[in-house]
Amino acid sequence: MSSTIFLDHDPERIAELQRMKQLATGLLLLVAFIYTGSAYLEHQYYWVSYVNAASEAAMVGAIADWFAVTALFRHPAGLKIPHTAIIPNRKNDIAEQFGAFVQANFLSDEVITKKIRSMNLSRRVAGWLVEEGNASAVAEQVTAGLAGVVKVINDDDIQAMIEKKVEDKIRSTSFAPMIGELMSFITSGRRQQDLFDGAVNMGLYLLEDSDRDIRDKVQEETPWWFPSSVDKAIYQRIVRSVSKMLYEMQVDIYHPLRVRLVNMINEFMDDLKHSEDIRDKEIAIKEELLEAPAVIEFTGTLWQDIKDVLIR
Numbered sequence: 001m002s003s004t005i006f007l008d009h010d011p012e013r014i015a016e017l018q019r020m021k022q023l024a025t026g027l028l029l030l031v032a033f034i035y036t037g038s039a040y041l042e043h044q045y046y047w048v049s050y051v052n053a054a055s056e057a058a059m060v061g062a063i064a065d066w067f068a069v070t071a072l073f074r075h076p077a078g079l080k081i082p083h084t085a086i087i088p089n090r091k092n093d094i095a096e097q098f099g100a101f102v103q104a105n106f107l108s109d110e111v112i113t114k115k116i117r118s119m120n121l122s123r124r125v126a127g128w129l130v131e132e133g134n135a136s137a138v139a140e141q142v143t144a145g146l147a148g149v150v151k152v153i154n155d156d157d158i159q160a161m162i163e164k165k166v167e168d169k170i171r172s173t174s175f176a177p178m179i180g181e182l183m184s185f186i187t188s189g190r191r192q193q194d195l196f197d198g199a200v201n202m203g204l205y206l207l208e209d210s211d212r213d214i215r216d217k218v219q220e221e222t223p224w225w226f227p228s229s230v231d232k233a234i235y236q237r238i239v240r241s242v243s244k245m246l247y248e249m250q251v252d253i254y255h256p257l258r259v260r261l262v263n264m265i266n267e268f269m270d271d272l273k274h275s276e277d278i279r280d281k282e283i284a285i286k287e288e289l290l291e292a293p294a295v296i297e298f299t300g301t302l303w304q305d306i307k308d309v310l311i312r
Helices: 011-041 049-075 087-108 109-119 120-129 134-152 155-172 175-186 190-209 213-223 228-251 256-274 277-292 293-311
Strands: none
Touching: 011 049, 049 087, 049 190, 109 120, 120 134, 120 228, 134 293, 155 213, 155 277, 155 293, 175 277, 190 213, 213 228, 228 256, 256 277, 277 293
């Protein structure tokens, strides 16, 4: 076997190979000499036949091993005997077969998945993190790396990107239909009547709580020469009329005013979801909002505030 198989051409390894080849050749010659001598003497001494057989077997085995090893890498003695120089002639096929074997038995999805699952990586990582000092060390490295990245980022580019994203999001988001859908959900089914009853009860409570304010307002609006009894009668008439109307609306879900108010609310919610006029008004409001000094200042300092928090 040639020393050129060593890709690194290490002199020490080549010398070692030469010594091994010389030793093997010497042993082969030795057993050949023993075989020849024992063949000549075996007729005179019977025990020499055993030596002859042993030396013959050693010689045949050595030649067979030499041929087998040599046939793998080159043609023995330069003779192009069939099924010799196997590796040079079939290296591509051998490589493909070996690769397929390795892939099927060591690199397949099933094998890798099974191996990774058997390693319990998450449990090992969790166990390592709960050890004293490890979590702090990881957090320190992560925060230091994050702060370093934040420091080298171009502030103007990030600020411009944030401002554009905020403006685009505000302009592209239609809030009126969202509010309409939310109100429809809140007032759907029995909840609408419950909310209306709550509003009526609140009106009654405010009416009772504003007794003194109503009296004072009636006195302010009537001429000074009106007797107090007239002011009191007007006040009582107003309070009683409003209270009566609220109580009637509370007990009668089909009260005309109550039905009218419910229809108005439903129409308003439908307009929020579908009205082009409300959509145009919403666009105008959003444009005014984007031009408001407070919003401009907020978006203008947003990245710097985020950056300061991240660095801290």
